[in-house]
Amino acid sequence: MRVDCCIAGGGPAGVMLGLLLARAGVDVVVLEKHADFLRDFRGDTVHPSTLEVIRELGLLESFLARPHQKMRQIAGEIAGRRIVIADFSHVPATCRFIALMPQWHFLDFLVEHARAYPTFRLLMQAEVTDLIRENDRVAGVVATTTAGRLEVRSSLVVGADGRHSVVRERAGLVVENLGAPIDVLWMRLSRRPDDPGPTLGYISGNHILVMLDRGDYWQCGFVIPKGAFDAIRARGIDSFRAQIATIVPFMRDRVGELKSWDDIKLLTVLVDRLREWYRPGLLCIGDAAHAMSPVGGVGINLAIQDAVAAANLLSVPLRQGHLSVDDLRAVQRRREFPTRMTQRLQVFIHNRVLSRALVRTGTEWPLVLKLVARWPILRRIPARFVGVGFRPEHVRSPVADHAKPDARAVQP
Helix, strand or coil: CEEEEEEECCCHHHHHHHHHHHHCCCCEEEEECCCCCCCCCCCCEECHHHHHHHHHCCCHHHHHCCCCEEECEEEEEECCEEEEEEEHHHCCCCCCCEEECCHHHHHHHHHHHHCCCCCEEEEECCEEEEEEEECCEEEEEEEEECCEEEEEEEEEEEECCCCCCHHHHHHCCCEEECCCCEEEEEEEEECCCCCCCCCCEEEECCEEEEEEECCCEEEEEEEEECCCHHHHHHCCHHHHHHHHHHHCHHHCCCHHHCCCHHHCEEECCCCEEECCCEECCEEECHHHCCCCCCHHHCHHHHHHHHHHHHHHHHHHHHHHCCCCHHHHHHHHHHHHHHHHHHHHHHHHHHHHHHHHHHHCCCCCCCHHHHHHHHCHHHHHHHHHHHHCCCCCCCCCCCCCHHHCCCHHHCCC
16 A cells, blocks of 8 residues: 555544544545454543634534533542532633543544545554665555555654554654553443532542543542552452442442452553654654653643644645655654643642552642632633643644545545
8 A cells, every 4th residue: 555644543643633634635544453442441531622623623513412521620529528620611712621522432533524535544453563664764564454464655654553652662762751650440330310420539548539421330540559459459359349439438339340350450650752753754643652641631632732733744745745854853843842741740740649649648638739729710720731731733734625525425
């Protein structure tokens, strides 16, 4: 296969970039190693800045018609007292809320609209295993598919294949690990109509539980010290159920849904970034360029912003056939500042809030939360960080005349 751009990875960054490049008339293929997008315990938060991108594409009304929940505030409960941590009513965006939607529905939505462009292709069960090099540059990828070995030659390879990226490993890109003192145990518990309203986080004693409203069930994240999972398992599943019931008493009658450790998935938290995001003919974006902590749920937001910036800067050079290393370097320059600032803030929250909460035994609130509780205007700061970020991107990539979408190709 020969294309202008080959994207490894069909997550939010890869699919959004594919849509934007196809819209600009770039011949693009996205290779996704799985057969579908149905994997649980992925980020489900679509932030105001991402909703702004969807609006700029003319798709907001269609998107909001899909089932979702709106989160207009982030609230937590600490030792039985509820506190609003972030209020999105003042963020500089059209949609002043976070839309909660399972990631597979979000990706299906993007793919449906991307397929309306004739230069977009998505190949499922196509796993990138190696890079093709010619004349000291990356010239394509090798992938395994259900039909056998596939070679894709391209002017640009984009690694959007996540925190364990094969593309960045094969390219020899250097990863800087910033460290993370926590891990997260993900699970689901049923949600009932009479359950209390959405409260994102509960801190009780030295335990932290995050709960995301998924309609008929709660997606729960139990925050633990780094490497503590084996010790928790050794105490037995009954002890773990009792901990959950102690933190959130109204869940006591359903913790039995956690029948074994198979119902609980360990997310090893990583915070890292590449020193250089590119090589001649290759660029990494999203988690492949910078793995984010789940703090704030901003990983998807950063990945989408990377995709928008890359499309803005690269669509014309790709169309005209004169993509240079300087073009790829410009993407890193554009996105490195918000990445570094976001990670710096996440590390601060890890060390000053979460780590201390996991070892304290009293009911004393962390200083940051005390300040937010005392002066409500401070809730705008975390709302800006979570909802918009440090450098929001806007769609500036062109729409090619011959790449107008065929409305009949978009499934209802």
